[in-house]
Structures are given as C-alpha cells and as structure tokens.
Amino acid sequence: MSEPFTLTPRIARILPWLVAVAFFMQALDATILNTALPSMARSLDEDPLRMQAVVISYLLTVALLIPASGWIADRFGTRRVFLFAVFLFSLGSLFCALSPSLGVLVIARVVQGLGGALMMPVGRLVILRVYPRTELVRVLSFVTIPGLVGPLAGPTLGGWLVEYASWHWIFLINIPVGLLGMAFAMRLMPDLRGAGQARFDVPGFLLFGGSMLLITIALEGLGELHMPHVRVVLLLIGGLVLLAAYWLRALRIEAPLFPPSLFRTRTFAVGVLGNLFARLGSGALPFLTPLLLQVGLGFSPAKAGMSMIPLAGMAMAIKPLAKAILDFFGYRRLLVGNTLLLGALIASFGLIDQDTPHVWLLIHLGLLGAVNSLQFTAMNTLTLIDLRDDNASAGNSLLSVVMQLSIGLGVACAAALLGGFQADIEINAGDVLGAFHATYLSVGVMSMLAAAIFFQLSGEDGRTSQAPRRLEPDDGH
Structure with a gap:
C-alpha cells in the first residue's frame, strides 16, 4: 500500500512546477531535433535521409509504452515510476550526447522514449488524484503551458544550439534539469497507487500497442517520412484492424487495459x-x-x-x-x-x-x-x-x-x-x-x-x- 499523503500548502504550490518541468522536457525533446538533424548527420558521417530514425525511434517507443503507463503507476506507485521516468529520460539524454554512431543514438533515443512515455501521464495522474476537482482547471492550466511552448520553442532552440554550440547540447541541457527534477520529486512527489491490483492485460496491451505503432508509423510516413501512399494505407488499415480487435476483446473481459x-x-x-x-x-x-x-x-x-x-x-x-x-x-x-x-x-x-x-x-x-x-x-x-x-x-x-x-x-x-x-x-x-x-x-x-x-x-x-x-x-x- 502507498503511504498516506497530505497535501500541505508548500507541496500544493511546488508540485505543479515539478510536473510542468517534466512536461516541458518531454514536449521540447519531441521537436528540438528537427533543425539539428543535418548537423548530426555530418558529425556522425551519415546520410541525412537516414537520420529520421532518431525521431521515429523516440515516437514509436512513446506510442508503445503510454498505454501501459496507468497500470505501471498503479502497480509500482507514482513516486517510484516518476523518479524512474525522469532518470531514464536523463540517462537516455546523456547516452544520446555521447553516441558515436547512428545505431547507438537510436538505442539511446529508445531509452529516452521509455522515460518520456511515463513522465507526462504519471505527472498528470498525480495532479488528478491529489488536487480537488475545484482546483483542476487552475492546476492543469499551469502544467499544460509547457506542452504548448515546447514544440514551438524546439526548432528555434535546436537551431540556435547547433549554430553557436554543437548538436550534443540538445541532449546535455536535459541532464541538469532532470537531476534537479529527481531531487524535488523525492521530497514532493506523492506515492499513490491504485486501490485494486488487477492483472496486467498482456494480450490487450499487445493489440493496442501494436495498433498505436502501426498508426504512428503511418502518420509519420504520410507526413515527414514521405512514404509511398500504398505503404501508408496498408499500415493504417493494419493499425485499425488491431484496434478493432482490441475493442472487441475489451468488451468481453473483466479488466481490460482501457475499460469501454x-x-x-x-x-x-x-x-x-x-x-x-x-x-x-x-x-x-x-x-x-x-x-x-x-x-x-x-x-x-x-x-x-x-x-x-x-x-x-x-x-x-x-x-x-x-x-x-x-x-x-x-x-x-x-x-x-x-x-x-x-x-x-x-x-x-x-x-x-x-x-x-x-x-x-x-x-x-x-x-x-x-x-x-x-x-x-x-x-x-x-x-x-x-x-x-x-x-x-x-x-x-x-x-x-x-x-x-x-x-x-x-x-x-x-x-x-x-x-x-x-x-x-x-x-x-x-x-x-x-x-x-x-x-x-x-x-x-x-x-x-x-x-x-x-x-x-x-x-x-x-x-x-x-x-x-x-x-x-x-x-x-
């Protein structure tokens, strides 16, 4: 069981800042790379067209893991999961900055994606469970601002860092922020768990996660990857079929991943x-x-x-x-x-x-x-x-x-x-x-x-x- 949690005035003031910083790290990282990819390709002696794997590996990891984030938080506690998420994100950032090749960089981005997939949902779940509904608008209006600013600031900040420093700093700036976030999370983040410990819906996760993977690849293929339309259509249909299969299964079992x-x-x-x-x-x-x-x-x-x-x-x-x-x-x-x-x-x-x-x-x-x-x-x-x-x-x-x-x-x-x-x-x-x-x-x-x-x-x-x-x-x- 999780330890009893009291929302003191001090924690009530500081907790939204902690969650907002985590949101900003995740939102910024999703877009900051785009303007730096050509410079990274030159540094790693790679074809710039292959560098999209750095972006896609992160997006696919997030798409696959987010569906399980709620069960993970309920099972292991919000404090432990949030700390682990920030640690993984910061560790992945360090590995990205030190990567000597494209293959290593892609693996490091997967590690980053594992952390990024948990930071945002667990942070918002804590806000939802800790604050009364009368305060939800005020608190969420604060913590969602980084989600707006991050994607818009990302390309500009990425271009500035590449021009005046090097692409490595795109990842290195996450490390001090992550360490500071972990220090505050250890003191302020409540350790909340779900009331019931239902078994994890593994078949449902595979169906839903597979659906998200295929749909995400299809959307990226239609957008920035410029895949042939035939391939995009096939991926999209495959994703929708898996999603329909998940939904039919969820209607007949007791504890699905996302209850209808x-x-x-x-x-x-x-x-x-x-x-x-x-x-x-x-x-x-x-x-x-x-x-x-x-x-x-x-x-x-x-x-x-x-x-x-x-x-x-x-x-x-x-x-x-x-x-x-x-x-x-x-x-x-x-x-x-x-x-x-x-x-x-x-x-x-x-x-x-x-x-x-x-x-x-x-x-x-x-x-x-x-x-x-x-x-x-x-x-x-x-x-x-x-x-x-x-x-x-x-x-x-x-x-x-x-x-x-x-x-x-x-x-x-x-x-x-x-x-x-x-x-x-x-x-x-x-x-x-x-x-x-x-x-x-x-x-x-x-x-x-x-x-x-x-x-x-x-x-x-x-x-x-x-x-x-x-x-x-x-x-x-």
Whole structure:
C-alpha cells in the first residue's frame, strides 16, 4: 500500500512546477531535433535521409509504452515510476550526447522514449488524484503551458544550439534539469497507487500497442517520412484492424487495459474525441508556422524564432484567467466558441503575405497563443474532471495516447496538404505562399468541425464540484 499523503500548502504550490518541468522536457525533446538533424548527420558521417530514425525511434517507443503507463503507476506507485521516468529520460539524454554512431543514438533515443512515455501521464495522474476537482482547471492550466511552448520553442532552440554550440547540447541541457527534477520529486512527489491490483492485460496491451505503432508509423510516413501512399494505407488499415480487435476483446473481459465503460462518462467521451480532432490545427502549427515564416515569408531563422515569442507569451498570460473564463461560460459554450475561433485564427493565416505588417503578424500569433492555450486547458480538464478514482489512471493514460496520436495526425495532415497543394499549384518564385495559404485554410476549417463534438455537451457538463481538500500546515512558507 502507498503511504498516506497530505497535501500541505508548500507541496500544493511546488508540485505543479515539478510536473510542468517534466512536461516541458518531454514536449521540447519531441521537436528540438528537427533543425539539428543535418548537423548530426555530418558529425556522425551519415546520410541525412537516414537520420529520421532518431525521431521515429523516440515516437514509436512513446506510442508503445503510454498505454501501459496507468497500470505501471498503479502497480509500482507514482513516486517510484516518476523518479524512474525522469532518470531514464536523463540517462537516455546523456547516452544520446555521447553516441558515436547512428545505431547507438537510436538505442539511446529508445531509452529516452521509455522515460518520456511515463513522465507526462504519471505527472498528470498525480495532479488528478491529489488536487480537488475545484482546483483542476487552475492546476492543469499551469502544467499544460509547457506542452504548448515546447514544440514551438524546439526548432528555434535546436537551431540556435547547433549554430553557436554543437548538436550534443540538445541532449546535455536535459541532464541538469532532470537531476534537479529527481531531487524535488523525492521530497514532493506523492506515492499513490491504485486501490485494486488487477492483472496486467498482456494480450490487450499487445493489440493496442501494436495498433498505436502501426498508426504512428503511418502518420509519420504520410507526413515527414514521405512514404509511398500504398505503404501508408496498408499500415493504417493494419493499425485499425488491431484496434478493432482490441475493442472487441475489451468488451468481453473483466479488466481490460482501457475499460469501454470509460465512455459512459459523457464528459470523458466528448473530451477524448474532441481532443483528437480539435488538435489537428494545434498539432500542425509547430510544423507549418516555422516553414511559413522562413520559406513563405523569407524570414531568417533568428527573426522567425523571435516572431514566435508572442504566441508562447500569450499562452502563459491567459493561464491565470482560465478558471474564471470557464466558470463564467461553462465547458459547452466555451469549447464550441473557442474551437470555432481557434479554427478561424488558423485559417486566417491564409491572408498573411509579404505585405502584412510585422506588428499585425505578432498580434495574430499572440491571439492564437491565448486561444490555443485556453483550448488545451478546457479540453484536458473536461476529459478528466468526472472520472472516478478507480478509473482515473486508465482514463488519463488513454488521454495521453490520444494527445500523442493527435500530434502525429496534425503534422501528417499539414504535410500531406502542403505537398498536395504545391503539386497542384504551378510553382514559381511567388506561388509557394499560395500552397501555405490553402493549407492553413484547410487545417483551420477541419479544426472548426470539432465544435460539433463539443456541441454534444449539456450546459452543466464539467461543472463537477467536490469539497476542497484541507491543506495541512507545514514548516515551509
């Protein structure tokens, strides 16, 4: 059994910071490599086209392990698993920096992926179980900010480190942060476990994990790997078949990996499906926006990176207001309206060209950052807020799976649309911007369609309230 845990005022203040830092490490690492791959290829004497294995090995490891994260946390305790996850991530980062060859680097990325797959779900599970539901919006709005900033800062930071230091520092910067995180986790992270110790659903894990692997490869193949479409279709069909087999099995056994009964909670069902489709636009932004600024508008890497600051800044600025906004509008009205606004802001990038004043571009990016941040907070909180303690870990893990898939789906859709529009438009020196405009318009409209999912909520959904936990005094301030 886990030891009794008291949420003291000191821990209540510091714990979200610990989880937020872990989120940032994981989110940053998923994107920081992209701009450094050519430099890494030269250093390792490899073909740059083979370097995508460094990215894919990490993504596939995360996709495979995330489904098991809830059971692992319940079985071994959140403190032990979180510490082990940060340790693995930091150790993998060190191995990456010391790698003498591509093969060793790929293995090191797998080690990193093992840690990354556990850090995010276990951190959010602790928040869900420790804080009362009345505090969930406030705390999640804080810890989800790094998930927004990391992917957007990654390409810029990666390019800067490669230009002024070396690609090794992309991984070395994780080590002091990881060591500091472990030190704080040993003192602050609660050791929570599930009430029942159900046997691990090995066949279900193999079916679901295999499905996630195939679907992830297919999405990456459609997007950044540029696989032949026939291969992508075969992988996608294979993944969907395994997913259907898992679902049929889950309906007939007592303790599946993800119980179908989770979807009887309407807020969870709407939140998970809304997350998957509303994130199409958000997942595409880290891929599309740096390309638009540098390729479409001709910005230098430094100017493009500086132009992204309002997006991250406004994402953080809206954080303290998220709870008040949600309390005023309610989940249904806010998510329907905010989803439409988010899609419209993405689509309106189709109006930006070389004649657009830079100040207006910065304002546009700032508005997008605020709306995107509010969307993430509302969707994630809605998904988790009505879960019972006995199914919290399974529901949280499934949300993590959906978030991971939605990132790949957003990038895949954006890359496929951009490539398709470039092929359709007769490209010359000025027409490449037209392909970006058409892509942003399409992605924005697809994102807006997710409002139909959130429209299925009732006006009272998500307004779950429970008595706040009593904060015990401690020796801290």
